Amino acid sequence: MTGTAQRTPGRRGVPTTPGRRGRRPGESRGYRVFQVVNGIVLTAVVVVTLYPFVTIVARSLSDEAYIISGQVNLVPRGFDLTAYRLVTSDAMFWTNYRNTVVYTVVATVISLVLTTCYAYVLSKHRLRGRGALVGVALFTMFFTGGLIPNYVLITSLGMKNSIWAVVLPNAINVFNLLVMKAFFESLPAELEEAAAVDGLNTYGILLRIVLPLSKAIIATMVLFYAVSFWNSWFTAFLYLDRQELLPVTVYLRNLIAGATGAGSAGVVPDADAVQAAATLQSVTIVLTTLPILAVYPFLQRFFVSGVLLGAVKG
Incomplete structure (x- = not known):
């Protein structure tokens, strides 16, 4: 019939309208939640893995006084290469x-x-x-x-x-x-x-x-x-x-x-x-x-x- 959208049977007998794309499994709400949770978990793993190494690098570049006072964490304090000169010499x-x-x-x-x-x-x-x-x-x-x-x-x-x-x-x-x-x-x-x-x-x-x-x-x-x-x-x-x-x-x-x-x-x-x-x-x-x-x-x-x-x- 002219002017009337013809409905065709979709998956499992559910009618669909032509021109309207069905939702793919990858676009479901559950999959989006999985992507968010997966991203958070992987980011946490990366942070936990990199934290010790970044701290070691920061300590190697910091002044000894800041290290003794416990002020060095992820960012070097009092940039100093004395330790590098001692080791490499x-x-x-x-x-x-x-x-x-x-x-x-x-x-x-x-x-x-x-x-x-x-x-x-x-x-x-x-x-x-x-x-x-x-x-x-x-x-x-x-x-x-x-x-x-x-x-x-x-x-x-x-x-x-x-x-x-x-x-x-x-x-x-x-x-x-x-x-x-x-x-x-x-x-x-x-x-x-x-x-x-x-x-x-x-x-x-x-x-x-x-x-x-x-x-x-x-x-x-x-x-x-x-x-x-x-x-x-x-x-x-x-x-x-x-x-x-x-x-x-x-x-x-x-x-x-x-x-x-x-x-x-x-x-x-x-x-x-x-x-x-x-x-x-x-x-x-x-x-x-x-x-x-x-x-x-x-x-x-x-x-x-x-x-x-x-x-x-x-």
Whole structure:
């Protein structure tokens, strides 16, 4: 009929008027409430996460008098770089810093090579003995030989006071291994079959087909291993006795121990000395975390995609 809007049956028999868009689930009141609550929760998590680090940065840039009086929170008071000059003028700090860079690079390369090879082998379901290899990896994930047997083993192998005592004992992280294995299993098998038909052997397939398609997971593993080795201190503290071989994390640990050692020994430490030590700790923490903060933004895209691809098998 002319001039009369024709009503047509909508979803579940509910009539709708032409030209009027139905409300999508994403535009419902409940979804908008969820978005608001989700935004508030995530903002709170960001604030709680950033608060300690921002406070450490503020303390490292503040005058010691304001720190002693407790007036430094999120904003530096009495801008002062004396603590930075004291730390950076210490030759041992730079020696330990260089050691950390060397240990991290060497350990990450070794771990990445071993994890990639092991994960690629475990991703082949037709491999004989695959279950035993997976079992060995999982067993080491839940059970270890203990601190004393590990110390005796490293010492008997002649690796004490050497770089190998730091980079070899934790060369393969089982969690990273399983994530990488899941990623390799998600790759299409037809690609490797076609490469085999073209004459490539196993190593050629891995180097020329699999690895170029695995940039995301490789970047993720690099980030995982690099952060782990960069922050590690107990292994070096256990196996390295010479000061010039220690990483910067042990240097930081010694600063913290020096600030709290007098109190733990039953001697009341001077408040000014404790605050000065706390300032040096703040400076060392900032200088130690700067490389990770500088590298992470460039690897974040690969990090997120790599974890998703490796954790969910399509």
